[in-house]
Amino acid sequence: QSALTQPPSASGSPGQSVTISCTGTSSDVGGFNSVSWYQQHPGKAPKLMIYEVTKRPSGVPDRFSGSKSGNTASLTVSGLQAEDEADYYCNSYAGNNNSVFGGGTKLTVL
Amino acid sequence: EVQLVESGGGLVQPGGSLRLSCAASGFTISSYAMSWVRQAPGRGLEWVSSIRGIIASTYYADSVKGRLTISRDNSKNMLYLQMNSLRAEDTAVYYCAKDSSGWSQGVFDYWGQGTLVTVSS
Numbered sequence: 001q002s003a004l005t006q007p008p009s010a011s012g013s014p015g016q017s018v019t020i021s022c023t024g025t026s027s028d029v030g031g032f033n034s035v036s037w038y039q040q041h042p043g044k045a046p047k048l049m050i051y052e053v054t055k056r057p058s059g060v061p062d063r064f065s066g067s068k069s070g071n072t073a074s075l076t077v078s079g080l081q082a083e084d085e086a087d088y089y090c091n092s093y094a095g096n097n098n099s100v101f102g103g104g105t106k107l108t109v110l
Numbered sequence: 111e112v113q114l115v116e117s118g119g120g121l122v123q124p125g126g127s128l129r130l131s132c133a134a135s136g137f138t139i140s141s142y143a144m145s146w147v148r149q150a151p152g153r154g155l156e157w158v159s160s161i162r163g164i165i166a167s168t169y170y171a172d173s174v175k176g177r178l179t180i181s182r183d184n185s186k187n188m189l190y191l192q193m194n195s196l197r198a199e200d201t202a203v204y205y206c207a208k209d210s211s212g213w214s215q216g217v218f219d220y221w222g223q224g225t226l227v228t229v230s231s
Contacts, residue, residue, distance in 0.1 A: 003154070003156075032215075034216060034217070036216055036217050038155070038218070040155075045205060045221040045222065045223055045224060046147075046155065046205070046218070046221055047221075048217070048218060048219050051210065051217045051219075052217070057219060089155050091155075091157070091216040091218075092216060093215040093216050096169065097143070097167065097169040097213055097214040097215075098157070098160075098169055098171070098214070099157050099160075099214065099215065099216030100157060100216075101147075101154060101155040101156060101157060102154070104154040104155070
């Protein structure tokens, strides 16, 4: 149950796009189409932004999109806005009703 | 409206025990998988344990297996986490989270506000 690998930080200017990667193995990210992404503002609970690699829950702006290639999933935030500044965590199903999170990426809007 | 409200956190000595509770409303917990996810101070999220919907099978991260026990009371729509043999590294905010389906696949669509557990002498 090793954590998925995310870059510790990412940044972009308002209006730009930024992509955050999430690398696992064939036992988690690569083995299932069940990667989720969570946004967490300081002192707040996480919020589901993307599930099943590419799907957005109701109410999440379409500026947020997900993809996957092999053992690496990605979250892209387009048209960056100030309120997008937060920590982002990926999560992947890892079999037998277990899941594993990434270490988190702090997104800074410059 | 779905709501999850955790309680039971606090300061406990190493080796001690604590029971966390999560009151659910707006849905029936037995129809969904429910999980506990923790976050140590300044650190990332860590999945701790899940209980499946309907059949109530339980699952644990290796780091807590044998020490933490997840359970639920369907009549009260409550989720619990019994924490025994606590260690300093168990210090964290513990979140109760609802999965989007009856099996725990890591799609946590609703979260509580969290309850802080501090293990220290």
